[in-house]
Amino acid sequence: MEKDIILEVEHIDKNFGKTCALKDASFSIKKGSIHSLVGKNGAGKSTIVNIIAGVYRQTSGDITFEGMSIGHLSFKERQDMGIRLVTQHASVVLDLDVAENIFLGLWPKNKARLVDRRLMHENAQKILDEYGLKVDPYELVRKLTPVEQRKLNIIRAMFGGGKLIILDEPTTSLSIEDRNNLFRFVRHHAEHGVAFILISHYLEEILQVSSEITVLRDGRVYSGNMEQGSTSDKEMELAKLIAGEDVELTYRNKDKKVSEEVVVKCEGISAKFLESTDFQIHRGEIVGFVGFSGSGARELCLALYGMIKKKSGKVTVCGKETDIKSPTDALKYKICLVPNDRHAEGIVPIMSVKENIGFSCLRTSLLGRFGLLDRRKETALAEDFVKRLAIKTQSIYATSGSLSGGNQQKVVLAKVLAVNSTLLILDEPTIGIDIKSREEIMGLIKELTNEGMSVIYLTNDFEELLRIVDRVVIFSEGKIVGNMKNENLTSDMIVNIRDRRTL
Amino acid sequence: MEKLKKGNVDNLKLKFIDNVVWVLLLIGIVVFIILKPTYFNPFTNMGLYLNIPMQASVMGVMTIGLAGTILLGDIDLSCVGIMSVSAAVGILLFKTSHVPVPVAIIAILLMGGLLGFVNGVLIAKLKAVALIETLAMNTTLAGVVLAITRGRTITINEKAYTAVGQGKLFSTIPYLVIIFILIYILMYFVWNRTPLGRSLFVVGGNAKCARVSGINVDKIRIMAFTISGLMAGLAGLMLSSKMGSINSVFGSSYSMDIIAAAVIGGTSLAGGIGKVSGVLGGVLLLNFVQVGLQVFGMDSYYVQAATGLIILLAVLIDSFRIRLANKE
Structure with missing residues (x-):
């Protein structure tokens, strides 16, 4: 066995009742690497990491960690050996401070058996310095940015001998900048010898950061490592491997004629984080909304749907003036919303x-x-x-x-x-969804707009956005700073327009 | 294969827990028959069993109203207060102001509904915490009843009024039992077949999702508490006309019984889960156990302790059900 291999998964089978979740899965993970697992929902990604972490027991096969068979060990024992699982939903306690979170449950005690807060914060500062996260150990975690919270979560997994860290969709609902930031952090620690298993749906980021890629499809394991080719070629190939067939990406029809009929018209609408704004959308049109959180993009959507209070402004739906104060009212005008947080x-x-x-x-x-x-x-x-x-x-x-x-x-x-609905508002509809489902959903949206439904599409995935929308509206600091037809637009152009005011 | 069996076992367990109240009722009956065969033999002493629905009627009507608020993930602790104030006000109307009895009856129901509505508005619109708000309401109303009765018993001589609680249809089926059955049939339809009922489950299951889906969450809350108040008012009418009098501790023994019955009947305190048939089972079980213990000559204080134990059991079963349902 090679020396630098830290974890070896050997011929793992896993059955849940009649369904076979994993069939003869074998792969190995090298020390100091970022190993990505990709696949559709239900392909077996979660199952395999749960088996590695010791949450589930395999039906047959074995797992070797640093040359030792660990197939029979419990979750806790594996944790002590250095296998740590960082779950999808950030598991930090928002109302405790940074140091308390780092030492959650392991708080250092003084002679009186009380928590030694001074020692704890000193140690926390050391750990934060060591792992390069610049936050105050006394700061409440609630006040950290999302990316800092996730980093904190990863640090908690790494400190005290974490050797193999499993990251289950760490970038869900982070902006592109934050994602890059997080990956710089992960890569830095990989270079220092920690191995990472990364689960993600974003192929672009996977190709960027991983040293190895393993594809899971219907419980079987395929190597997704690609030698050469441009990023988009690789992405296409990987997508094929994941789906097991050619995934047809959804594109808007270039010659699509958007009707002149205005369906929803907002005049001088304002709300929290949104200054007085005019906006209108035509029948059958797909408008992409772009902007950081707090930029007014989401706020306009929520105000339109009656989820947050409008401070001023007039909204007209199909020529009728409306008074939408709640989602119940919005529904009467056939305005619908797919919320950003599916679980909540x-x-x-x-x-x-x-x-x-x-x-x-x-x-x-x-x-x-x-x-x-x-x-x-x-x-x-x-x-x-x-x-x-x-x-x-x-x-x-x-x-x-x-x-x-x-x-x-x-x-x-x-x-x-x-x-x-007349107007459908989609708030990040494809987050955490596999490629096949994503394209199915996008295809369906396209089809429905051909039948006359209008759509507001709020997302930070520009690649996805540019494939489907007819028009892009860019928000910054509560104002619309760009409003253009989707003709020859690129992601870079959007980013430039969005950031022009903030720079 | 092993996993499949386990999944099936879990499903069976869930099924079992969902209907555990009927199993407990059956066990209770069997145990009592074994302990005192002469008295509890259903073939020789059918009357005992036929008497249970009559015993349960007042409490049953209250419980189903309360269960609606538990379904939301809230709770209504003011049922007994609303019940006694409504009844006291109605009785005063025809005793001192000589209002016709049917009008007084309508006034009792309106009073119950109105107090429930006030609860609902305070909880839904002003965001008061249901547990404390209804507790405060109950204490307030209990004080009002004391003030009205001045600690004395007010007897009711009006036959038109006591006929509701003491009369029988065709001299066989008590009116109270008929009301009890009709309310449960009505509530079955409300819970399972109306938008209001479905919305109760949605709000209890995930209030945020309900709001985003366009359900008027505030309105649903107000409706649930109004119904609970209305049912409490109706129970007040039923009990006062059955007893032919009211006093300052009118109905206070029900305060814990109704919660016990709703929860042992499978209404989850976490909200979103519950069945009308389960609540009915809970009501029957509680009454059967209480009647049974009294037959054994048990001190009424111990009967109260038994009710407490049933609540404890119910809460444990509820938490077990939640854990089982959350298993992957």
Whole structure:
């Protein structure tokens, strides 16, 4: 066995009941490398890292860590050996300070068996210096930026002998700048000998940072290492490998004619972080919104949907002046929103797929005689959408919490599409979703706009944005600083316009 | 394969827990029959069993209203207060102001609904915490009842009023039992077949999601508390007409019973989970156990302790269910 190999996964099989989650999975991870795992939702990525970390036990096969078989050890024992799992949702306690978070549960005690706060903060400062995170150990974690919080999380995994750190989608909902920042941090520590396993859906960033790539598809392992070619070629090839077939990327029709009819018109609309702004959107148009958080892009969406308070301004929908004060009002004008945080705002996990899809039509299309819900209509609606959006679920009666992320997002989409909306606001709709689901969702959006629905598409993924939108609106410091047709635009141009004022 | 079996076992466990109240009721009956066969034999002493729904009617009506607020993830601790104030006000209306009895009955229901509505507005619009707000409301109302009754018992001689609680349809089925059954049928439809009922589950399951989905969360909250108040008012009417009097401690024994019945019936304190049939089972179980213990000559203080134990059991079962449901 090579000397610099830290972890060896050998012929791992894992069955969950009849479903085979992993089949003969073998790969090895070198010391000081960043090893990426990619694959669709449900391909087995989480399963394999959970087996490595000791959360699940494999059905057969073995795992060797630093030459020692660890297949039988518990999560805690593996943690002590240096295998640390950093989960998707930042597991920091927001209302404790940085030092308290670093030593969470391991607080140094003084003679009186009380927490020695001075010692703790001194040690924390040492650790922060050592790992190069410039924050005050007395600062509340709530006040840190998202990227600092994630770094803190990674530091917590590394200090005290972390040798193999598993990062499960560490960049979800970070801006591009923050992502790069985080990866510089990870790469720096990889160079100092820590090995990382990285799970991510962003192929671009994976190709940028990883030393090795392993692709998982239907529980089988494929090598995703590519020798040469341009980044976009590699990305295409990797996407093919992940999907197991050619993924057709969705592009807007270049000759698409946007109707002249204005569907929604905002005049002088303002809210928190949003100065008085005029904006209008035409029938069948897809408008991309770009801007940092607090720039006014999301605020305009939320104000339009009645989620946050409008300070001033007039909104006209299809020529009718509106008074939207809540999402309930917005729905009356057939304005819908797919929220940015699917877990917190998109679904009710304990309720069935069928029930979730019907949430926004309870008092409209699903209402039958005597004020009772029309159960036949509800079932038909759910079955129709499960088929149309290819939602992978055991049945429409399965709880939505049991679905994979991409399929949960499709349920959210089905819920808003069931309304037959005039204007659909999508707030980062493809975050944490595999490529195939992403393209399916984008294709569907395109199709629906051809039928006359208008869409506001809020995202920080410019590549995705430029493929589908008709117009880009750029926000900075509460104002629209750019509003242009999507003709010959590039990501760099957007970034330049967005940052011109902040520079 | 092993995992599949385990998954099935978990599902079976969940099914079992969802219906555990009926299992407990059955166990209770069997245990009592074994301990005192002569008295609890259903073939020779059917009357005992037929009497349970009558015993349970007042409490049952209150419990289903309360369960609606638990479904939201909130709780209504003011049921007993609303019940006694509504009844006291109605009775004063026809005793001192000589208002016709049917009008007084409507006034009782309106009073209950109104107090519930006030709870709802304070909780939904002014964001008061339900637990404390309703506790404060209950204490206030208990004081009002004391002031009205001055610690004395007010007897009701109006036959038109006591007929509700003491009369029987065709001299066989008590009106109280009929009200009890009708309310549960109505609530079954409200919970399972109306937009309001579905919205209760959505708000309890994930209030943020409910709001983003365009459900008027404040309105749903206000509705749930109004219904709870209305049911408490109705229970006040039922109990006062059954007893033919009210006093300052009117209905106070129900305060814990109704929570116990709702929770042991499978209404999750975390919100979003519950069934009307489960609540019914909880109500019947609690009444059966209480009647049974009294038959054994147990001191009423111990009966209260038993109720406390049932709540403890219910809360543990609830937490077990949540843990089981959250397992992957």
